[in-house]
Amino acid sequence: MKDALNRASIVAAILVLMTSVALPAEYTLGLLAIRSPWTRATPKGATIGGGYVEIKNNGPETDRLISGAVAVAKRFQIHSTTTEGGVTKMREVTAGIEIKPGETIKFEPGSSHLMFVNLLQPLRDGDKVRGTLTFEHAGTIDIEYTVVGMGAKAPCAEPRSWDSM
Numbered sequence: 001m002k003d004a005l006n007r008a009s010i011v012a013a014i015l016v017l018m019t020s021v022a023l024p025a026e027y028t029l030g031l032l033a034i035r036s037p038w039t040r041a042t043p044k045g046a047t048i049g050g051g052y053v054e055i056k057n058n059g060p061e062t063d064r065l066i067s068g069a070v071a072v073a074k075r076f077q078i079h080s081t082t083t084e085g086g087v088t089k090m091r092e093v094t095a096g097i098e099i100k101p102g103e104t105i106k107f108e109p110g111s112s113h114l115m116f117v118n119l120l121q122p123l124r125d126g127d128k129v130r131g132t133l134t135f136e137h138a139g140t141i142d143i144e145y146t147v148v149g150m151g152a153k154a155p156c157a158e159p160r161s162w163d164s165m
């Protein structure tokens with residue numbers, strides 16, 4: 001009985017830890033809901049980082065994510081990822097990403113993502129990264145990305161040089 005209680009309290013403690021880490025941040029900008037921005041810790045010397053977030057359009061009109069910024073990088077880009085013949089490539093989407101009425105766009109590893117280009121500092125597990133997202137109609141919002149540990153597969157291969165872009 002005592003063992004079972006101990007086990008229960010350990011499980012409870014772990015759950016509390018997990019929920020405090022995974023607690024989703026939710027933002028509202030007009031009729032857009034912006035959920036759980038996160039990014040990944042970067043190895044020393046990395047020049048790029050990926051940004052991930054979910055955006056739902058609760059409005060009757062299409063909106064478009066057109067740009068953004070983060071405090072930890074010189075540039076911010078919106079990227080798409082495609083796989084052709086087993087080769088994964090990413091590309092900047094200069095026109096932005098459209099979010100139709102009722103639609104939820106998920107920026108996630110291996111898919112469309114945000115790219116922090118020319119990092120000014122490494123991203124460390126547990127840190128918060130401040131930034132902005134700008135939409136064609138809804139305007140600009142301040143958000144904060146939670147930095148989580150490395151480990152999951154990279155959203156995209158690091159290109160040889162960002163200077164050429």
Ligand SMILES: [Cu+2]
Binds near residue numbers: 079156
């Ligand atoms: Cu990318």
